[in-house]
Amino acid sequence: MAMSGLFDVTGRTVAITGGGGVLCGGLARYLADCGMRVAVLDLKRLAAEVVADAINEAGGEAVGIEIDVLDRDSVRAASQTCEKALGRIDVLINGAGGNHPDATTGPDKPFFDLATGAFEKVLGLNVLGTVLPCMEFGRPMAERGEGIIVNMASMNAFKPLTRIPAYSAAKSAVKNFTEWLAVHMAKEYSPSIRVNAVAPGFMLTEQNRFLLTDAATGELTPRGRSIIEHTPAGRFGADEDLYGAVHWLLSPASRFVNGICVPVDGGYSAFGGV
Ligand code: NAD
Secondary structure, eight states: OOGGGTTOOTTOEEEEETTTSHHHHHHHHHHHHTTOEEEEEESSHHHHHHHHHHHHHTTOOEEEEEOOTTOHHHHHHHHHHHHHHHSSOOEEEEOOOOOOGGGSOBTTBOGGGOOHHHHHHHHIIIIIHHHHHHHHHHHHHHHHTOEEEEEEOOGGGTSOOTTOHHHHHHHHHHHHHHHHHHHHHHHHTOTTEEEEEEEEOOBOOTTTHHHHBOTTTOOBOHHHHHHHHTOTTOSOBOTHHHHHHHHHHHSGGGTTOOSOEEEESTTGGGOOOO
16 A cells, blocks of 8 residues: 555545534534545534535535434434435444433432433433444445444543543443444454544533533633643643544554544543642
8 A cells, every 4th residue: 555545535435423513513524624525414404414514615525414323213214315415435433422411410419319311311322322323334334344433432431430420331331332343343244344432532512511611601610620630731622633533543544453442632541640
C-alpha cells in the first residue's frame, strides 16, 4: 500500500447514528470533508436533516434519515433507506447514546430511589441502541466480508463515575460488546471487518451540561471544576478533538487494530489525581 493512502477514506460511505447531536453532527461534517458520503441518522429527523443539508451545501454528499435505534424495524428500515440513497454502507458509527437526569443520583435523589424506568432507558439507549444497528448494518458487512464499526464508549467504560450508575454500566457494556463483536466478526466472517470504540473524555454537550455547569449562571459546578482539575489538558473536550481518532479507526492506517477502545480524554484516564 502506498503510504500516502494510509488515511484515505475518500468515496467510502458512513452511517452515523446520533448524527443530529453535538459530537456526531460535527463528526459527520468532518468525515464529509474527508470525502466520505454520509448518512446522518437520528431520532430527531429535523436535526439529522440540518446536518445533512449543511454537508450538501458545502459540496459533500449526505442524507438525513430518521431512526430509532431502540426499534429493530426502524433500524432495518433506516439501513435499507441508506443503501437506496447512497449504496453500500462501508462504515457504521454508533453515536446515539447518553445519560438522563432521572438516572443520576444527587443530594435529593438517593441511588435507592432511582426510577427503574430511567435506569432501563439509559441501559437501553446505550447498549441495545448500539447492538441493534450492529445487527442490521453488520449483516451486509458479514455477507461481503468487509466493513468497519466504531462505537461510542466513554471514560466510565474503564472506571465508573460517581452519580451516574446506569450510564457507567451501559458504557462499560458498550466497550465489552465492542470486544465481543470484533472477535465474532473476524472469526466467523472476515478479518476485514473491524470493530473498535472511542471513549471521549468530558465534552461539554447537552446531555451532561446539567451536571457540569450551573443552569442559572453558566458557572462550573463543583463536579465540572473537579473534572477540569483531573484533566491534564486543563479543559473540556470538543467534537473536533474526536475527529483524528475516528478518522484513524476508519482508515487503512488502523487495518491491524481491532477490538480496542481509544480514550480521547485530554489525559484524564492517565491521571491518578496527584
Ligand atoms: P447529543 O445528545 O448531542 O447527541 C445524541 C444524539 O442521539 C441526539 O441527536 C439524539 O436525538 C440522538 N438519539 C437519542 N435517542 C435516540 C434514539 N433512540 N435513536 C436515534 N437517535 C437517538 O450527545 P453527544 O454528547 O453528542 O454524545 C454522542 C455520543 O457520545 C453518545 O453516545 C454519548 O453517550 C457519547 N459520549 C459523550 C460524551 C460527552 O462528554 N458529551 C462523553 C463520552 C461519550
